[in-house]
Amino acid sequence: MKYNIRGENVEVTGAMKEYIEKKVSKLERYFDTPPASDVNVNLSVYKEEQKIEITIPMINLLLRAEEQHTDLYAAVDLVVDKLERQIRKYKTKVNRKSRQQGAAKHVFAEMEKEIDEDYDEDGFEVVRTKRFDLKPMDSEEAILQMDMLGHTFYVFTDAESGDTNVVYRRKDGKYGLIETS
Structure with missing residues (x-):
């Protein structure tokens, strides 16, 4: 893995870089072959x-976690633990699903391309536009992806119907599904 470590209101020292790389590299044990992706780390004070915010975009998965703490090294430990839980949860869920339905052993994550725009036609400011490929999956897989990304909603293509649907987290902590026709 290649590390891209940036600091906001903090200078990233060699010791910080070394500690982060050492901790994050322990995640490689969960993969058959070490991911050849970039590890984006943002530190801020x-x-x-x-x-600390860590994003690891991979071909079939996007891992992302963030944590806050008064001690930076403790925050690193917490965020790596969170990523580790995400990986274990993902692998358990995918393995269970593949045993039940003979499904593929991976869930596709959205591939994002960020484009900044100034204003749209109505004069409202569009500060960020995302484009991504909708991968076929069921609502359970979409909820898993949404939770792993830390978002409150997730757009996906239903594997059975081919329609574009949205899953979202309700205020009561449960999930909702919006189906299109």
Whole structure:
């Protein structure tokens, strides 16, 4: 894995880089072959709170986690633990699903391309546009992807009907599904 470590309101020292690389590299044991993707790490400090955000985009999966703590090294430990839980949850769910339905052993993550735009035609400011391929999956897989990304909704193509659907997290902590026709 190649590491891209950036700091916001903090200078990234050699010791910080070494610690982060050492901790994140332990995640490689969960893969048959080590991922050849970039590991994007953003460190920031605001009012004595250390925040770390790690994103690992891979071909079939997007791992992302963030944590805040007063100690940067503790925040690194917490975020790596969170990523580890995500990987274990993902592997367990996919393995269970493949045993039940003979499904493929992976779930496709969205591939995002970010494009900044100034204004749309109505004068409202569009600050970020994302484009991604909708991969066929069922609602359970879409909820898993949404949780792993840390989002409150997820757009996907239903594997059975071929329609574009949306899963979302409700305020009561349960999930909702919006089906299109």
